[in-house]
Amino acid sequence: MMRKLHKSMFKKVIMTLLVMGLAYALYPNFIKNPNAEASDNIVIGTPTNEELSILETASDLLTPYNYLNKQSLTANRLMQVTSNMALPSQYNDVFITWESSHDIVTIEDNISDFVVASPQGSLTIHVYQAIVASTPSIFQGAQKFELTATFNYHDVQLIKTYVGAVVPVMPDDFLGGVLFTAIRYASLFIEGVLTTLGLSLSGTIIGFALALVLVGLRLQKPTLRDKKITGLLKKVGSGFSKGYITIFRGTPMIVQASFFWYGLGLFNDALLCGLFVVSVNTAAYIAEILRGSIQSIDKGQTEAARSLGLTSIQTMRHIIFPQAIKNSMPAIGNEFVINIKDTAVLSVIGIFELFNQTTKIAGIHYRQLEAYLVVAIIYLVLTYSITWLLQRVEKKLDLQVIELPSSN
């Protein structure tokens, strides 16, 4: 029955993943951030090498600027336009004309002066002003436009296309801000959710495997029939396990993470280090869960097995352990839920799990309240739905459903 159940569970998990993937692929365009695109230069006429190099220098140096803060709009920033732009009209003997492909950006005819900062001090250049007609609402999403710049030098031309997008602006009101944060940065939140879920799930699974070793060592007890060296080894193993559990349960995970990442510097990859910390931490807790569970199995089970001639190892493997695992499934599932929340501390070593993503998002608009409210809701939905799912599995496995504390 167990095996059958596992098969159907497996199917369900695969189906859920497929549906999630499909939803992500098809989900409305406005949630996705448009990506910056590179475009090729087109040359018209037959320029000499010298003429070509002058045109290319001009096209490399001159870019659209943000009219307000006078920053040069790189390919990525051009994808996040919210206000008017300044488009250079002249560079030495090179004259530039601009065209916009979309009504949302209109280019004025008159040329004005524009002061930009440069490494050589401030510099005045001539620009056309490009007016952003209106910013779209969050539901309309980013509005793409193309700016075509024609660089004229004598009778040769170089045409360059900039791809940009006018993006929604965060509303000033709270609810609008929450909605904006949730939709505009959905892909960032989803990245965070995936990292958090991946870390907690694999951390719990690896932690469980480590816990098996730990609890195996922990329960070693020298008996009178043991040889001296066996007895000694058992004591060492049990002592190691006890020490391990005490240390990892007795120190905060944020300290462990900093210790391994900044202190020892054993890892090249923060994510790997984070996975290590979650795993070794979870192992300590699950080892204690398993120990309690093993010790709570009725002594009669051991006696019956031993009276049939099973060795202590066989008894553990065939009788005690399967029952203990079954009984501790709710508590181990609970560890997974706890990990979903506790991996937030791994932001300290620079992993972009859900919490760190949110800090990043909050920093974009300096609107902390909206961002942290959204993430609180996401965490709640995650933990609640996983708790619900685990309880259903427990019911199917015919386990006793028990209320467990929600944090370490």
Place this chain on the structure above:
Amino acid sequence: MNKIIEIKNLKKSFGNTEVLKNISLDIYQGEVLTIIGSSGSGKSTLLRCLNLLEEPNEGIILFEGSNLLDQTTDINLLRTKMGMVFQSFNLFNHKNVIDNCILAPIQVLHQEKRMAMDYSLEMLDSVGMKDYAYQNPNALSGGQKQRVAIARALAMKPDILLFDEPTSALDPEMVGEVLEVMKSLALQGMTMVVVTHEMEFAKEVASRVVFMDNGIILESGTPDELFNHPKEERTKQFLKRVR
């Protein structure tokens, strides 16, 4: 008659409490030995010493010639020849009835699964539980559980069966079915040591009855001798009370 077990000067104490004080007892092939006595008299401890579920402090237990208390004795091997039936059944809760029975034959005796299944089903049939082979133990009544426990012990083809108050945890109406099974085993010549409060069973089935009191064997004899003509005052008192 062959002695299957010889107990010599057996002593066992838990902390400062002496539970078995110098017990000597022989058990013969094919006999049904019942041990009676009040609670705390040490009868269960004596039984549990026979397959070393309790480690005695002193003494000798010879089982088919080898001393159980010798450090070099392979106790697991000897346990396969001594089946035990417990008061609280102790069926493996996570396995169904047939899996309970075939586990040890496969794991310990290294029998092939087919063979172990066939023999276990035969044993379940002999206790009237063949139809329940694929049931979960939790779905069974107490009497049914105990009959499965007996079949599980029999599946190892033991030389002797030890019963530790096999009917004490049962509803009165379930006691009969278990005693019936034990009776038929006795008739087939199985060597049995039974710790029990069932005086009727002792009278009817036992070939010898031992009365234990306060850690010693006070009196032993045939059921007729012990129940109808007890010598010791303490035995008379006990028998009067349990009637």
